[in-house]
Amino acid sequence: MAIANKQIIYTHPPSPAINPDLSSNNGTFSLRQSSISLPIPTDKLLVRNHYLSLDPAMRQWLTAKRSYIAPVELGDVMRSLAIAQIVDVGESLTSQFKKGEWLIAVTGWQEYALLGAKEAAKQRAVVPPGCSPMDAMAVLGTTGLTAYFGLLEVGQMRAGDTVVVSGAAGATGMIVGQIARIKGAKRVVGIAGSPDKCRFLTEELGFDVAINYKDKDWKKQLRAACPEYIDVYFDNVGGEILDVCLGLAAKDARFPISGHISQYSAAKPEGPRNIMMLIGQRVMMKGFIYLDYHKKFPSAIADLQKWLIEGKIKRKEYIIKGGLEACPQGLVDMYAGANTGKTMVEVVPFSKAIQETPAKL
């Protein structure tokens, strides 16, 4: 006995851009028909992936050397966070887990996965009243925590600051701006890539100004939006935007560096030419990963949860239909800026879950 398990395998290193074509001989990924034997091992859980998270860091997971995480090996299932449901429990674990429980787990681009108990115990989805498993993966998960710690711990944001965030309509950026608003920023300025995204930021999320970096005069607009320069620049993109923001840094500015989405697939990455501004204005730049702050997760999640329930933080998901096979193209599209909000691929809708989602509990 076995169940079929479709998987997406990392096959060829991108050169440097991802080739999302699953049927190409040079595709970055390929499809594999695999299976999981039944009964499952007594010390394992079988989970079914419903929604797979697409994250800007994924490009880095493929090729970055000396990064915060080991690269995905060629021939392995592509790494990914997922909203997954426990559909079978190994005999020795029945007292700890039950069928139907939801996890936010690193299961990879596949339909099913086997997880150990230790792993799974850390990955139980926390879904507060009025919230969904989507929230557990986004606002209350990686993206919300990245925004929270980047802005408040690394960026040391203070009331009265001028806060600028790039990739502002992305999963993390949109939360950064909203937390800055909550924490009393004098000005919250978002940089995004379309008029629609900019409208979303100002009209729905309360950003003071949103600037489309595809406008010819976007630098002028940014200068005008920051008459007292920039106290905190939360960087999701790197490249030219980071460079321009460095040129506009206020004295003692803090630049939390969360991502370099503009550079991941660049053949020759661009360094910021305005680096000399570091001395002139005593700028502090620091890269970080939200996991660095794991000791402070409980209070951060409590804050985020409160703001989410109070409506002070608005959520937004960008859900790609088309099943597992939609992942590679979805990733490429995300790098091209298709999404507003948190990008996920729907593998199986909640309606097909083996029991109700915690959202309805």
Added chain:
Amino acid sequence: MAIANKQIIYTHPPSPAINPDLSSNNGTFSLRQSSISLPIPTDKLLVRNHYLSLDPAMRQWLTAKRSYIAPVELGDVMRSLAIAQIVDVGESLTSQFKKGEWLIAVTGWQEYALLGAKEAAKQRAVVPPGCSPMDAMAVLGTTGLTAYFGLLEVGQMRAGDTVVVSGAAGATGMIVGQIARIKGAKRVVGIAGSPDKCRFLTEELGFDVAINYKDKDWKKQLRAACPEYIDVYFDNVGGEILDVCLGLAAKDARFPISGHISQYSAAKPEGPRNIMMLIGQRVMMKGFIYLDYHKKFPSAIADLQKWLIEGKIKRKEYIIKGGLEACPQGLVDMYAGANTGKTMVEVVPFSKAIQETPAKL
């Protein structure tokens, strides 16, 4: 009655390199024969410059926008720190100052200067036993304090760290390495521009390794010298060396940014392409000026003084003869790496002081 006062005036913005020729029509500087009327104003001090400090920051003082200090205006005397002696005291100040006192003052590239009392009171040279006014300007002054605060406050150097410093044979760099040694660094690695400088660093100052960045394989040498990567990189030069050090950053590395001497005269400054390492290794980069830490000057100077007297910090001066007129060429030569240690231009030797130097007291 008046005394003649030769001055060097900032005449043409460098484009982008300094043209040191005082007789050229396009020279960055020109010579002016000026004079100071006698008797001097009752609320002023007349000081005579003996040694003028040449500092890497000077290129920035000419053209940098939004820097930590206002640029020198065209037509003004070039700004410079100096070891100067009070040679005349205005009538109202005779109870506060006396002829023969030494100051470390920003008097500029000229033979004499008039200073106000408030200014001068802050600039009295502190010359401990066994030390000279040279020390007051270097190890116990701007360069020593820059090394001290950059390494210990910005860089948060801890015992066991691998510390790398560029411009290591320069006035600041040579002190950085010695303080790192004193504070228990596991490895102290200097990057400099000649075999002689490298020998000086390892044989006289106790650096573990010194690397000549003009060697073809300097990057390999640096990698080999830092088997556990770099915990603190004290940057005096920017450009490619900063970039390579970023590529070798250890987890949680600190990069105090003190200078960008390789970039000041670049037509198009280079940004560090390895900027993505900031996230992978959570590197913190911060620009600073020693003056930011003025509240901690007394304890820092006490430490430096102690180490200097105990012989744990060795001093080194690079003194350019030739009088005031030698300043522009001396500055250009310093950018080309002529100096080992603190660069000064001798305008008038101590032997011609109106009374003994404090060094002999």
